[in-house]
Amino acid sequence: MVIKTYRDQFRAKLLDLYDETEVDNFFYRLLDAYTDVKKYQLAIEPELCFTTEQVDLFNRALDLLQNFTPIQYIVGHTYFYEGFFKVDSNTLIPRPETEELVDLIIKNHTNQPHIKVLDIGTGSGCIAISLASYLPQAQVTAFDVSEKALVIAAENAKLNKVQVAFQLQNILTTQHLENKYDIIVSNPPYVRNLEKQEIKPNVLEHEPHLALFVEDDNPLLFYKKTTELACTALTNKGVLYFEINQYLGPETVAMIQKFNVFQSVTLLQDMFGNDRIIVAKK
Known part of the structure; x- marks a missing residue:
């Protein structure tokens, strides 16, 4: 089948569900994942065709997109802070706001020697692995409560050629941290159930709720526990970094300050002007 013809049909079937730019991004991302054809080739070789196998792959992806499956899960990977990361339904898809958090940490600690870093709730490993990549002097440890997520994270560390010590750990039942760290960073579950109506179907119906949601009556549960542990586990002048719920910035700051x-x-604030990152220096 002629690729440009299929592209027109692909667009027509998705434009009621997504905007035009998003649909085009889907198509070219699949083109990159399933073929050796580059976007520019379609302009200079308009008669290029898909094989039967490629049409089958695209049709399967089209069905999944019509059910709001994230494109990252369909192709099985995404990019984060210039790194390549496998993702599946056991891991959250990394967000641009989290790239801002990583960028801030790297800029703040580039010239600091012999850093020990702990990433709590690592998921795909995107934060821990990116820090290990760009802070080669860092010794990075990462916790997660999901064994399946840690399998993906370990694969991602190998793909990005870095060493990270991954550990299965439920932070809520952890009484104390055995080691001292110069940096503790966490992007824990922070979306309240009352905010579910704001979440797009591709996130709400497919990404792991364990990594997304907290109860309305205790939305700072993970932040409070991590801060409590950080009080003794951070080195002198150590730094605690959080990605936070945009609606709970002042409340999260006040909670941290109470530890004195x-x-x-x-x-x-993030690139969209929302409260998003907290930096607490011991």
Whole structure:
């Protein structure tokens, strides 16, 4: 089948569900994943055709997209902070806001020697692996409560050629951390159930709820527990980094300040102007 003809049919079937730019991104992402054909070739070779096997792959992907399956899960990978990461339904798909968090940590600690880093709730490993990649002087440890997520994270560390010590650990039942760290970072579940109506179907119906949602009556559960552990596990002048719920910035700052061990607690906005990152310096 002629690729450009199939592309037109692909667009027509998805434009009621997604905007035009998003549909085009889907098509070219699948083109990259399933063929050796480059986007520019379609302009100079308009008669290029799919094989029967490629049509089958695209049709399967089209069915999944019509059911709002994220494109990252369909192709089995995504890109984060210039790294290549496998993802599946056991791991959250990394967000651009999390790239901002990683970028901030790297900039703040590039010249600091012999850093020990702990990433709590690592998921795909995107934070821990990116920090290990760009802070080669860092010794990075990462916890997650999901064994299946840790399998993916370990594969991603190999793909990105870095060493990260992954551990199966439920932070909520952890009484204390055995080691000291210069950096503790966490992007825990923070979406309240009352906010579910704001979540797109591709996220709500397919990404792991264990990594997304917290109860409405205790939305800072993970932040409070991590802060409690960080009070003793951070080195002198160590730094705690959080990605947070945009609606709970002041509340999260106030909770951290109550521990009275941090000399500064700073709330930062993301690229969209939402409260998103907290930096607490011991």
